[in-house]
Amino acid sequence: MTSGLIEYDEAPPEVRAVFDDIMTTRKIDRVNNFWKALAVHPPTLKRTWESLKEVMAPGAIDPLVKEMIYLAVSTTNGCGYCIASHTVAARKAGMTDEMLGELMAVTGMANETNRLATGLQVPIDQAFRRPE
Amino acid sequence: MTSGLIEYDEAPPEVRAVFDDIMTTRKIDRVNNFWKALAVHPPTLKRTWESLKEVMAPGAIDPLVKEMIYLAVSTTNGCGYCIASHTVAARKAGMTDEMLGELMAVTGMANETNRLATGLQVPIDQAFRRPE
Amino acid sequence: MTSGLIEYDEAPPEVRAVFDDIMTTRKIDRVNNFWKALAVHPPTLKRTWESLKEVMAPGAIDPLVKEMIYLAVSTTNGCGYCIASHTVAARKAGMTDEMLGELMAVTGMANETNRLATGLQVPIDQAFRRPE
Amino acid sequence: MTSGLIEYDEAPPEVRAVFDDIMTTRKIDRVNNFWKALAVHPPTLKRTWESLKEVMAPGAIDPLVKEMIYLAVSTTNGCGYCIASHTVAARKAGMTDEMLGELMAVTGMANETNRLATGLQVPIDQAFRRPE
Amino acid sequence: MTSGLIEYDEAPPEVRAVFDDIMTTRKIDRVNNFWKALAVHPPTLKRTWESLKEVMAPGAIDPLVKEMIYLAVSTTNGCGYCIASHTVAARKAGMTDEMLGELMAVTGMANETNRLATGLQVPIDQAFRRPE
Amino acid sequence: MTSGLIEYDEAPPEVRAVFDDIMTTRKIDRVNNFWKALAVHPPTLKRTWESLKEVMAPGAIDPLVKEMIYLAVSTTNGCGYCIASHTVAARKAGMTDEMLGELMAVTGMANETNRLATGLQVPIDQAFRRPE
Incomplete structure (x- = not known):
């Protein structure tokens, strides 16, 4: 079966840092499941978020x-x-x-x-x- | 092998009518190969052009x-x-x-x-x- | 670069056997490039041809x-x-x-x-x- | 979230006209969800239905x-x-x-x-x- | 609607033979739904299983x-x-x-x-x- | 028409920096066309290369x-x-x-x-x- 979803409370520091940046950038108070699923592999989470933030900016x-x-x-x-x-x-x-x-x-x-x-x-x- | 390209000069009237409308609408003096290829089947040419014209309009x-x-x-x-x-x-x-x-x-x-x-x-x- | 095309004359016996069956089944005197490319991997050539022959039969x-x-x-x-x-x-x-x-x-x-x-x-x- | 499904009773006249034609052409008494979803954008509903009717005819x-x-x-x-x-x-x-x-x-x-x-x-x- | 799933008990002999080979090869005691769905068309079941077994082998x-x-x-x-x-x-x-x-x-x-x-x-x- | 290919000699500094890193990392002396095409948009060139380098590493x-x-x-x-x-x-x-x-x-x-x-x-x- 696939990896599960990583919730904020159980996340390691490098995952929390990305979650925090997502919430701050988007002005929301929780991240959606896509990011919780990516969190299983922190380097992919970080790289994907930073790429997306850059690409979708005005x-x-x-x-x-x-x-x-x-x-x-x-x-x-x-x-x-x-x-x-x-x-x-x-x-x-x-x-x-x-x-x-x-x-x-x-x-x-x-x-x-x-x-x-x-x-x-x-x-x-x-x-x-x-x-x- | 696939059907060829129908040029204006050899096209039947219903095909010429569509070609004329394409050229008038787009303010160009010749249609591109896509339309010449579709002209092998006049109903598909006409329907596709009319749909595209409607969909791509402002x-x-x-x-x-x-x-x-x-x-x-x-x-x-x-x-x-x-x-x-x-x-x-x-x-x-x-x-x-x-x-x-x-x-x-x-x-x-x-x-x-x-x-x-x-x-x-x-x-x-x-x-x-x-x-x- | 990708593997090349195997011609009949240079083909090993198990490839020739498939080429022969293709030509006999389709009543043609040479196989097309798809089969010559697959011949680089004889098991894939044989399996693909036999599957296709079965699937495309009346x-x-x-x-x-x-x-x-x-x-x-x-x-x-x-x-x-x-x-x-x-x-x-x-x-x-x-x-x-x-x-x-x-x-x-x-x-x-x-x-x-x-x-x-x-x-x-x-x-x-x-x-x-x-x-x- | 995506647009909802438009039911016959709440549909504007141009949507009802298409729904009626679908039901008459197909000899059915209700349209399926695909058409109800397209009805959110009446020009797309009408164009898609007319194209499909033409293309799928004998x-x-x-x-x-x-x-x-x-x-x-x-x-x-x-x-x-x-x-x-x-x-x-x-x-x-x-x-x-x-x-x-x-x-x-x-x-x-x-x-x-x-x-x-x-x-x-x-x-x-x-x-x-x-x-x- | 699509065809259903064929269970072992109701399967004809040529389907059971494939199911048996799947279970033996994979050391499992029941086949998954993919094979039960393919069983509606025994020749496709047999050909697909034999191809997959060959392709996925070491x-x-x-x-x-x-x-x-x-x-x-x-x-x-x-x-x-x-x-x-x-x-x-x-x-x-x-x-x-x-x-x-x-x-x-x-x-x-x-x-x-x-x-x-x-x-x-x-x-x-x-x-x-x-x-x- | 699409943008052309940016050659090293005509490239701005931020593009040359990426080209240099590609050549150093891969131990080659010229970059292939993919990178020359991406160079039309330096931020995409840089982000894509850095992502690829990370993802394809051992x-x-x-x-x-x-x-x-x-x-x-x-x-x-x-x-x-x-x-x-x-x-x-x-x-x-x-x-x-x-x-x-x-x-x-x-x-x-x-x-x-x-x-x-x-x-x-x-x-x-x-x-x-x-x-x-």
Whole structure:
């Protein structure tokens, strides 16, 4: 069976440090199960959190758009946990029902046309090729 | 072998009508190979174009963001044709190198954490569940 | 780099025996590259060929339909080699342009609705559940 | 959290119109959860239903075969909802236990050989290439 | 709905023979649900078991490593059943918490960099190409 | 079109620092295209390299096994670049033809049985479930 979930009270110091940073950064008072599961392997917990914090920070793309991209990818991969958690995160960042509807529509169409282009072996137009 | 590409000059009227609408809508003077390949089956050409036109139109999500979502999904699915064509489309809609870098970073992280959550069989937190 | 392709003339007896059976069964006079690549590992060559021969034989589902299912799956997985080879195989078994068009349409729609159902976390209807 | 399910009684007119058409076309007296979930975004509901109705109608490929292709794709993508609903639909269209067994066997083999061809980087045979 | 699970007591002789071989080979006294589900189609049950027995036997790669590879693939594909059963199998073969943590870390990173390489359309270095 | 490849001579200092560390760590005198492509977005280059260096270092799982897991995942995802580069890396770490053959056999079987378990909706055995 898989490893369990590590709760804060039973966590070693290096895990607590990451949990504390997650709670502070996100202004929440408990971490969700994803982090408790990763805590079984502290180096993966620490590296994953620090990478995610950097990647999802405001930048050239704003946080709401980043959350919607995350949801589109999670939907394409069929990760139930990720869909559930990032739908909530996107909602908090401002996603409306209308936006969720459009996001799913775009995600669905991309999956459809990806297969049409692949299955019909469409050659890449000269205009779309990267320069040699 | 797969069907070939249907050029405008040899296309039947119902195909030309779709090609004309694509060129008018996108303000371009030739359609790309994807549409020429779909033209082998006119009902699929027409339905796919009309769906795509509706889905990618400005709405609650703006066209640049829609193109970036398309690129994130195409990247996740590994569709070479779609990545090439939608990278160009996103560039035209305003995507900078910086934005492409962040888009890939988010797409990559989502693919990574999707597998961590799935492989560790993380149970969905009560707070993320849809109401019964 | 990956292993190369094993040609008939340089193949050991257990590989030649499989190559011979492929050519006899399919009534062709040379095997395609897939088998030459698998020949680097004779047990995998033999097992894969015998499994494929059994699975693709006429049964409750006819060979043309089996080839179309193979093409739909290969398209969904984005396997370029498999799409190319099974499109040819399906053509030989009787697939017309019209059928290829419909096959791609169904494959595309399934990929689209798969993501809509997953992304919206649609609960399975009682009527669709397997009996406990 | 994700949007909920829209029941007929609370649905706006444009949603009811689609629900009515689904029930009439399929000769059933209630729609399944997939459509109730899509109803949160009426344009996606309408477009998806009309596309699906067109694609799954009898044509060059018969409806039972289309349902089996749908099930093969849904299985490859791992969409639990879609597998459950299309298994029921394929059964209604005439799929026997024997056919389901063969369908899964073909789907499984295609997934296996897709990876063998990809992982061994098998070059496409000249005979399988599309004409330039 | 899908086919059910075939229990030993109700199984026909060719199914019992496979169940017996599974139990003998694995030194267990009951088969798990995967085999009971496959038993609905005896030829698929027999072929799958014989293939798996051959592939997972000790060889140039040891059984524990084979189980970890199986888990990495199942995680990438998002197969919940397979993740659960192969996590248990890998544990029995000697996988520790530390190894599971590293396995997930490698699997996650591979999924991430696979998308970065694909999305940025990285051309294959001359040094990595297979000889023509 | 996608961003190009950044060569060492034209790279800014923060990119050169990463390139230098890659060359030192791997004892090579030039970086491969993957890193040159990532260099378009220096933070992603730096984070990805540091994560990969940590994850692929010797640990509870040895480097050859990690490379084989990477290859299995890349094969499952169909990333051509990654398959080519990690096949070379695995060879350098000691993978023989025999091991590559077995690796592909296991990867192929996992992909096959993943779909059989998913498509037949096999319920997880009590013995495989994580404790509540």
